[in-house]
Amino acid sequence: xxxxxxxxxxxxxxxxxxxxxxxFVYILASAAVIGGFLFGxxxxxxxxxxxxxxxxxGLKPMDTVWQEVLVSISPGMAAVGSLMSGTSSDYIGRRxxxxxxxxxxxxxALVCAASVNKIMLLIGRILLGIAIGFASMIVxxxxxxxxxxxxxxxxxxxxxxxxxxxQVVANVTGGAFSYIDPYNVxxxxxxxxxxxxxxxxxxxxxxxxETPRWLYENGFEEETREVLEKVYNGDKEWVEYEMAExxxxxxxxxxxxxxxxxxxxxxxxxxxxxxxxxxxxxxxxLQAFQQLAGINTILYYTADxxxxxxxxxxxxxxxxxxxxxxxxxxxxxIPMSLIEKVGRRILFLFSxxxxxxxxxxxxxxxxxxxxxxxxxxxxNQYTGNFNSSxxxxxxxxxxxxxxxxxxDACGFCHDANTKQGYCLPASSDxxxxxxxxxxxxxxxxxxxxxxxxxxxxxxxxFTLLPIIACGVYLLxxxxxxxxxxxxxxxxxxxxxxxxxxxxxSTTSNWVFNLIIALTYLSLTQVIGKYGAFWLYAGLTVxxxxxxxxLVPETKGYSIEEVEMLFMNKKQRREAETxxxxxxxxxxxxxxxxxxxxxxxxxxx
Numbered sequence: 341x342x343x344x345x346x347x348x349x350x351x352x353x354x355x356x357x358x359x360x361x362x363x364f365v366y367i368l369a370s371a372a373v374i375g376g377f378l379f380g381x382x383x384x385x386x387x388x389x390x391x392x393x394x395x396x397x398g399l400k401p402m403d404t405v406w407q408e409v410l411v412s413i414s415p416g417m418a419a420v421g422s423l424m425s426g427t428s429s430d431y432i433g434r435r436x437x438x439x440x441x442x443x444x445x446x447x448x449a450l451v452c453a454a455s456v457n458k459i460m461l462l463i464g465r466i467l468l469g470i471a472i473g474f475a476s477m478i479v480x481x482x483x484x485x486x487x488x489x490x491x492x493x494x495x496x497x498x499x500x501x502x503x504x505x506x507q508v509v510a511n512v513t514g515g516a517f518s519y520i521d522p523y524n525v526x527x528x529x530x531x532x533x534x535x536x537x538x539x540x541x542x543x544x545x546x547x548x549x550e551t552p553r554w555l556y557e558n559g560f561e562e563e564t565r566e567v568l569e570k571v572y573n574g575d576k577e578w579v580e581y582e583m584a585e586x587x588x589x590x591x592x593x594x595x596x597x598x599x600x601x602x603x604x605x606x607x608x609x610x611x612x613x614x615x616x617x618x619x620x621x622x623x624x625x626l627q628a629f630q631q632l633a634g635i636n637t638i639l640y641y642t643a644d645x646x647x648x649x650x651x652x653x654x655x656x657x658x659x660x661x662x663x664x665x666x667x668x669x670x671x672x673x674i675p676m677s678l679i680e681k682v683g684r685r686i687l688f689l690f691s692x693x694x695x696x697x698x699x700x701x702x703x704x705x706x707x708x709x710x711x712x713x714x715x716x717x718x719x720n721q722y723t724g725n726f727n728s729s730x731x732x733x734x735x736x737x738x739x740x741x742x743x744x745x746x747x748d749a750c751g752f753c754h755d756a757n758t759k760q761g762y763c764l765p766a767s768s769d770x771x772x773x774x775x776x777x778x779x780x781x782x783x784x785x786x787x788x789x790x791x792x793x794x795x796x797x798x799x800x801x802f803t804l805l806p807i808i809a810c811g812v813y814l815l816x817x818x819x820x821x822x823x824x825x826x827x828x829x830x831x832x833x834x835x836x837x838x839x840x841x842x843x844x845s846t847t848s849n850w851v852f853n854l855i856i857a858l859t860y861l862s863l864t865q866v867i868g869k870y871g872a873f874w875l876y877a878g879l880t881v882x883x884x885x886x887x888x889x890l891v892p893e894t895k896g897y898s899i900e901e902v903e904m905l906f907m908n909k910k911q912r913r914e915a916e917t918x919x920x921x922x923x924x925x926x927x928x929x930x931x932x933x934x935x936x937x938x939x940x941x942x943x944x
Contacts, residue, residue: 354581355575355577355578355581358488358490359488359572359573359575359578360573360575361488361491361571361572361573362570362574364570364571364573365486365487365488365570365571365573367544367548368486368548368571369483369487369495369498371540371541371544371545371548372438372479372482372483372499373483373495373498373499373501373502374442374502374537374538374540374544375441375442375476375478375479375499375502375541376475376479376498376499376500376501376502376503376505376506377502377503377505377506377509377537378445378471378472378475378506378534378537378538378541379472379475379476379502379503379506380502380503380505380506380507380510381506381507381509381510381533381534381537382414382468382472382506382510382534383414383503383506383507383510383636383639384506384507384510384511384514384639384642384661384665385510385511385513385514385530385531385533385534386410386411386414387510387511387514387639387641387642387643387661388510388511388514388515388527388530388643388658388661389514389527389530389531390407390410390411390643391518391522391643391654391657391658392518392522392523392526392527392654393410393527394407395523396523396524396527397523397524398455398456398457399455399457399458399461401768402458404748404861406458408857408858408861409462410458410461410462410465411857412854412857412858413462413465413466413469414465414466414468414469414472415469415636415850415853415854415857416469416850416854417465417466417467417468417469417470417473418469418470418472418473418476418850418853419473419847419850419851419853419854420469420470420473421441421469421470421471421472421473421474421477422473422474422476422477422843422849422850423843423844423847424470424473424474425441425473425474425477425478425843426477426839426840426842426843426844427606427839427840427843429477429478429554429839430606430839433550433551433554433558434478434482434485434550434551434554435545435548435550435551437474437478438474438475438479438482438541438545439542439545439546440474441472441474441475441478442471442538442539442541442542442545443538443542444467444470444474445467445468445471445472445475445534445538446535446538447467448464448465448466448467448468448469448470448471449464449468449531449532449533449534449535449538450464450532450535451463451464451467452464452465452468452528452531452532453531453532453535454528455528464531468534471538473846473847473850476849476850477839477842477843477846479499480496480826480827480829480830480842481551481830481839481842482551483495483496483499483830484496484830484831484838484899485551485552485554485835485838485899486551486567486571487571488571488572488578489896489897489898489899490680491680492830492831492899493679493680493684493827493895496823496826496827497679497823497827499823499826500672500675500822500823500827501669501672501673501823503822504665504668504669504671504672504818507639507665507668507669508662508665508666508668508669510530510665511642511658511661511662511664512662513529513530514530514658514661515655515658515659515661515662517529517530517533518654519655522654549563549566549570550563550567551567552564552568552571552582552586553586553835553899555567556586556587556590557590557835564583564586565579565583568582568583585898585900586900588900589835589900590835592918593834593835593836595918606837606840607840609836609837610837610840610841613837614908614911615906615907615908615911616833616837616841616903616906618906619832619833619841619903619906620832620833620841620844620845622832622890622891622906623825623828623829623832623833623841623842623844623845624844624845624848625848625886626824626825626828626829626845626886626887626891627825627829627845627846627848627849627852628848628849628851628852629825629879629880629882629883629886630822630825630849630852631852631853631855632852632856632876632879632880632883633695633817633821633876633879633880633883634699634856634872634873634876635817635821636853636856636857637856637857637860637872637876638810638813638814641860641861642661642664642665642810643657643658643661644796644861645806645810645869646660646661646807647796648706648709648742648746648796648797648869651797651803651807660807663811664807664810664811664814665814667811667812667814667815667818668814668815668817668818668822669818670815670818671814671815671816671818671819671820671822672819672822672823674687674819674820675687675691675819675820675823675824675827679823679827679895680895683895684824684827684828684891684893684895685887685891685892685893687819687820687824688820688821688824688887688891689884690819690820691816691817691819691820691821691824692820692821692880692883692884692887693884694816694819695813695817695821695880696877696880696881696884697816698809698812698816698817699813699873699874699877700877701809701812701813702806702809702810702813702870702873703869703870703871703873703874703877704809704870705802705805705806705808705809706806706868706869706870706873707868708802708805709742709798709800709802709803709805709806710740710742710743710868710869710870712800712801712802713740713741713742713799713800714740714752714754714760714761714798714799715739715740715741715760716737716738716739716740716741716744716752716760716761716762716763717760717761717762719737722762722778726764726777726778726779730776730777731749731765731768731776732749732765733764733765733776733777735749735750735765736749736750736763736764736765737763738750740798741754741763741794741798741799742798742800742868743763743868744763745794745795745797746864746865746868746869747763748861748865749765749766750763750764750765750766751763751764751765751766751771751780751793751794751795751796752764752793752794752795753775753778753779753791753792753793753794754791754792754794755790755791756790756791756792759799761779761791762778762779762780764776764777764778764779764780765777766795767781767782770782771795772795772796773793774793775793779791780792780793825845828891829841829842829845829846830842831894831897831899831902832903832906833903834900834903835900860872863875892905892906904916
């Protein structure tokens with residue numbers, strides 16, 4: 341932990357009281373965080389839609405590979421989108437990138453809803469991924485550069501809150517639309533609904549302004565002042581203070597650039613600036629740890645996890661998902677209310693520690709489900725009409741039902757009375773209903789004996805325990821781990837590096853999101869569901885240590901001052917000396933303000 345001298349960039353004293361904000365700043369923030377809603381909606385709606393898409397006309401057959409591709413292509417393309425948005429937002433502005441994200445999201449939602457085959461659906465998911473990548477990078481930057489200091493953390497936390505709210509709405513709409521011919525119409529409506537908020541955001545940002553810091557850096561001084569007047573509701577003292585901060589910081593950066601002869605691409609300058617590189621590394625690791633804690637395993641595969649705990653009905657599965665998403669929605673109110681009181685670090689460490697415990701709890705719950713599930717008959721008892729030459733038949737000999745249904749190609753065929761049964765390959769035509777060989781094959785459209793076929797779940801006394809554990813996990817995760825990587829990354833970087841560094845850190849989030857999405861099902865087949873969640877717990881312990889020793893507290897610092905937290909003592913002394921020189925110049929110009937007809941004229 342480090343502290344910096346209590347000197348603002350401009351040398352002007354910060355106003356003694358917080359500004360009285362008007363409606364404008366909240367309208368601006370509300371429109372911006374719709375990007376978080378869209379982010380959350382897409383990550384959850386695919387879970388409900390995937391219950392029906394594999395058997396939808398035009399989309400079937402849809403094997404596991406296709407399902408994983410359709411789920412994971414969006415986070416993969418989001419990584420690409422977040423990288424693209426960094427440079428583009430520097431050139432064309434933050435506002436125009438948000439407009440572009442809204443337009444692409446609307447198009448992607450409509451393409452998914454109108455899909456007549458898997459390729460068209462894949463294209464729609466690619467468009468959605470790019471749009472989410474844009475929004476996840478640019479919205480925290482937009483809020484961080486526009487929001488007043490004393491509510492900056494709260495407003496960026498609202499972005500994370502809207503991610504959770506989007507997940508709740510996705511599950512509610514998924515549940516509602518699942519009653520409207522779900523295999524033909526319902527899943528399409530789930531995707532189409534997202535076009536409504538994206539259109540609202542697009543219309544709002546036609547009228548909302550660019551960030552004041554981007555405007556000043558690109559030569560729009562008068563527009564900068566106009567935006568600050570709106571943000572601070574005409575509070576002259578705060579407008580002058582913020583204007584002076586922006587001017588002084590930009591001139592300080594210009595002096596540093598001239599002194600060090602900085603030139604070339606921004607990424608090269610980041611690599612040659614140790615304290616910015618350090619901040620970018622820490623920010624990127626925070627985003628990576630957010631994903632390595634397994635959050636999107638729960639979000640993307642909610643239905644799969646609920647079914648594997650013993651729930652068989654699709655409608656029941658979706659409505660349980662609603663309850664879990666409500667847990668995820670409640671948590672972000674904690675950082676929103678406390679972040680400006682107790683600080684970022686304490687909240688982050690608190691949430692991270694509880695996430696470790698809840699992941700251990702989930703692992704224990706699935707271990708109990710595994711031990712309580714029915715045993716399979718020994719391999720030498722597979723007789724009757726069982727044919728070992730069928731595809732995947734030789735891989736279906738796990739020792740109990742839970743291991744069997746976790747194996748992708750297999751299902752559990754058990755005696756309805758004794759519960760003991762066989763692990764058999766699933767039918768390629770109706771994998772949820774029949775096996776391809778053995779006692780649960782189709783005979784005139786039904787199973788002819790006293791056997792029952794289970795493809796995804798096992799009867800167990802501990803059905804509710806994994807669901808409760810997932811609810812606890814989502815509550816603890818969303819109480820800090822959801823929002824704080826976004827908050828801190830919106831604050832860590834100087835203006836010249838902000839969009840690029842946030843782009844890099846957001847890409848880190850989406851890359852690890854993709855890794856988790858692509859590996860979860862395979863991981864559960866190798867080390868079991870309980871082993872996967874214990875692995876995530878171990879990675880989160882590493883995250884706790886990382887935060888404890890490397891993440892500084894940013895509460896109370898202006899966005900221009902935060903940069904100094906990552907400097908060593910020599911760098912801070914040099915920066916403070918350079919800024920004191922800039923202070924004298926800025927004070928002189930700010931004091932040259934004169935008044936004509938009640939209007940201030942600034943001689944910059």
